[in-house]
Amino acid sequence: MPIIDLKTVSKVYQMGDVEVRALREVSFAVETRDFVAVMGSSGSGKSTLMNIIGCLDRPTSGAYHLDGQEVSRLDRSQLAHVRNRTLGFVFQSFNLLSRTSALENVELPLVYAGTAARERHRRASAALGRVGLAKRLDHHPNQMSGGQQQRVAIARALVTEPRLILADEPTGNLDSQTSIEIMALFQELGSAGITVLLVTHEPDIAAYASRVVVMRDGVVKSDTRQTPRRASDDLRSGAAQEEPPP
Amino acid sequence: MNPFETLRVALRALLRNKMRSFLTVLGIIIGVGAVIAMVAIGEGAKARVEESFASMGSNLLIVMPGSTNASGARGGFGSMPTLTWDDLQAIRREVSSVRYAAAQLRTNAQLMSEDQNWSTSVTGTSPEYFLIRNWKVASGRQLLDSDIETSAKVVVLGQTVVDKLFGASADAVGQIVRIKNIPFEVVGVLEKKGQSAMGQDYDDGAFVPQSTFQSKIQGGLQKFLSGTIFIGAISTDATARAEEQIESLLRDRHRIGPGMDDDFSVRNLTEMANAQQEGTRTLTTLLASIAAVSLLVGGIGIMNIMLVSVTERTREIGLRMAVGATPFNILLQFLVEALTLATAGGIVGVLIGVFSAGQLASRFGWPMLIRPDIVVISVGFSALVGVVFGLYPAQKASRLDPIDALRYE
Numbered sequence: 169m170p171i172i173d174l175k176t177v178s179k180v181y182q183m184g185d186v187e188v189r190a191l192r193e194v195s196f197a198v199e200t201r202d203f204v205a206v207m208g209s210s211g212s213g214k215s216t217l218m219n220i221i222g223c224l225d226r227p228t229s230g231a232y233h234l235d236g237q238e239v240s241r242l243d244r245s246q247l248a249h250v251r252n253r254t255l256g257f258v259f260q261s262f263n264l265l266s267r268t269s270a271l272e273n274v275e276l277p278l279v280y281a282g283t284a285a286r287e288r289h290r291r292a293s294a295a296l297g298r299v300g301l302a303k304r305l306d307h308h309p310n311q312m313s314g315g316q317q318q319r320v321a322i323a324r325a326l327v328t329e330p331r332l333i334l335a336d337e338p339t340g341n342l343d344s345q346t347s348i349e350i351m352a353l354f355q356e357l358g359s360a361g362i363t364v365l366l367v368t369h370e371p372d373i374a375a376y377a378s379r380v381v382v383m384r385d386g387v388v389k390s391d392t393r394q395t396p397r398r399a400s401d402d403l404r405s406g407a408a409q410e411e412p413p414p
Numbered sequence: 415m416n417p418f419e420t421l422r423v424a425l426r427a428l429l430r431n432k433m434r435s436f437l438t439v440l441g442i443i444i445g446v447g448a449v450i451a452m453v454a455i456g457e458g459a460k461a462r463v464e465e466s467f468a469s470m471g472s473n474l475l476i477v478m479p480g481s482t483n484a485s486g487a488r489g490g491f492g493s494m495p496t497l498t499w500d501d502l503q504a505i506r507r508e509v510s511s512v513r514y515a516a517a518q519l520r521t522n523a524q525l526m527s528e529d530q531n532w533s534t535s536v537t538g539t540s541p542e543y544f545l546i547r548n549w550k551v552a553s554g555r556q557l558l559d560s561d562i563e564t565s566a567k568v569v570v571l572g573q574t575v576v577d578k579l580f581g582a583s584a585d586a587v588g589q590i591v592r593i594k595n596i597p598f599e600v601v602g603v604l605e606k607k608g609q610s611a612m613g614q615d616y617d618d619g620a621f622v623p624q625s626t627f628q629s630k631i632q633g634g635l636q637k638f639l640s641g642t643i644f645i646g647a648i649s650t651d652a653t654a655r656a657e658e659q660i661e662s663l664l665r666d667r668h669r670i671g672p673g674m675d676d677d678f679s680v681r682n683l684t685e686m687a688n689a690q691q692e693g694t695r696t697l698t699t700l701l702a703s704i705a706a707v708s709l710l711v712g713g714i715g716i717m718n719i720m721l722v723s724v725t726e727r728t729r730e731i732g733l734r735m736a737v738g739a740t741p742f743n744i745l746l747q748f749l750v751e752a753l754t755l756a757t758a759g760g761i762v763g764v765l766i767g768v769f770s771a772g773q774l775a776s777r778f779g780w781p782m783l784i785r786p787d788i789v790v791i792s793v794g795f796s797a798l799v800g801v802v803f804g805l806y807p808a809q810k811a812s813r814l815d816p817i818d819a820l821r822y823e
Contacts, residue, residue: 225817248740249738251735251737252737253738263733263736263820265733268426276737279423280734280737280739282416324737
């Protein structure tokens with residue numbers, strides 16, 4: 169059973185007198201454990217697609233089954249519960265709460281899930297350990313590098329043990345070395361049974377996905393499977409070849 | 415998300431901007447503080463007035479003898495003795511809502527000890543008088559019924575008289591005092607009662623049996639009671655009824671027909687007390703309006719800052735929604751923030767109010783009284799202001815679209 173199953177989904181925005189058709193009858197399915205990159209220029213409809221898949225927005229028409237559940241007609245509170253239980257988000261600008269420790273940032277989704285404090289602590293620490301930040305639980309975002317902040321954000325996405333992680337330009341604010349580290353992390357998640365859907369406009373980044381979907385003018389322009397580059401290999405060879413910057 | 419978590423998140427958000435939070439609630443702090451301080455001092459003044467009326471004897475009625483009408487010149491009450499000793503007995507016997515009745519015969523006289531003298535009021539009365547006025551002895555004993563039967567030459571003194579005749583710390587009981595050159599034995603000293611609201615010193619007086627008063631100090635007609643009658647009603651509520659019953663009894667006994675003027679009058683001290691309290695009640699109303707205005711202004715301040723806060727934290731709201739906060743979670747979070755802010759302001763205001771009232775009271779010697787209900791009401795109203803003025807910003811936050819909120823710069 170596919171984790172994401174969109175059937176003839178359309179989204180129409182009313183901008184004044186003009187109707188903008190952001191998505192035109194898109195049908196699109198993603199299997200569990202897949203690592204999909206969505207590409208496309210701005211205005212191609214990829215953001216709208218991600219918002220609908222992420223249960224932040226509802227389609228104007230069509231059906232959307234997320235993990236077997238029809239979610240396109242749920243109200244705002246119900247969508248919030250679905251996001252909390254099933255999804256994890258990673259953003260380009262990290263969106264960590266400032267002046268709040270890494271641990272507490274990661275605990276945030278569990279707070280809304282109603283998890284008890286001790287259990288929250290345990291799970292958030294474990295999630296931070298999983299992204300390699302076990303020693304930085306008490307650090308605040310402004311004490312961390314961009315790569316570390318994005319790792320905290322990934323830990324926050326992982327902490328609820330979601331079925332699907334949605335990453336919107338997660339490497340957009342990171343240098344190339346750090347970007348590869350983040351991609352290595354996403355590739356690990358796939359082998360751990362979590363589906364990853366990634367929006368990017370960089371072909372270098374999309375190369376790490378096993379499937380690339382290109383959007384244009386509200387429709388899927390192309391949808392190709394590929395053999396992904398292995399980020400862990402790149403890290404090993406990069407570390408051997410590159411000198412640290414002066 | 416449980417209420418404790420919500421409160422914790424709210425406290426963190428408020429403590430993150432300590433200065434702003436403080437300035438936001440300053441309006442409420444000052445408003446509540448001022449009201450608490452003023453009410454404390456106002457209530458203190460009111461309590462002092464009530465106390466002074468109570469020390470005159472609660473449930474007290476005074477029957478004054480009649481007015482004269484000689485050839486059209488009408489004298490005031492008390493200008494002619496119209497009350498009789500039989501009237502007093504009849505009141506005691508027949509009026510159900512009267513507990514005590516006592517004659518008060520009064521004159522001024524010079525009192526002399528061995529080496530001092532002092533001019534004061536001398537009252538001839540019976541033991542009930544002290545019960546009516548709720549007045550106990552500090553040492554020695556009260557007048558007794560047997561003193562009246564035997565016209566004993568005994569006197570009970572007020573504290574001021576003792577001070578003047580024997581010195582401040584002297585024990586006067588057993589000493590001899592001469593009134594109109596007749597020696598009286600001091601059998602008791604009354605406890606200190608202080609001054610009346612009008613500045614009359616209650617402790618400046620001497621009390622002798624009414625029979626002795628009539629035979630030795632100021633003779634009078636045997637039948638008439640040449641003074642006033644003090645009445646103690648069975649309860650404060652019964653004073654009005656007692657007043658009516660006494661009036662109808664005396665009109666009957668004095669054969670006063672309908673439409674004719676009374677030849678006596680019944681004075682009710684609770685009326686005077688009510689008039690005094692009316693003044694303090696006006697003050698309280700005024701204070702309440704000031705409080706309402708300051709809380710309104712404080713509430714607008716809170717609403718303003720909460721709106722700024724919602725705008726500032728739009729991305730945070732978007733993120734919270736993305737990770738699973740429902741609109742209700744967000745609404746509650748901002749509502750609890752406003753509520754916490756306002757309640758904290760109310761509590762700090764109460765503390766400052768109590769403190770400044772204490773300072774003022776001790777500095778100027780004013781009485782003060784902190785009423786717990788006023789404190790609870792003040793804090794409660796502050797909390798209410800927080801909810802009312804926090805609702806709109808909180809609703810605004812909860813209605814944000816998570817997509818727009820996440821993109822907000």
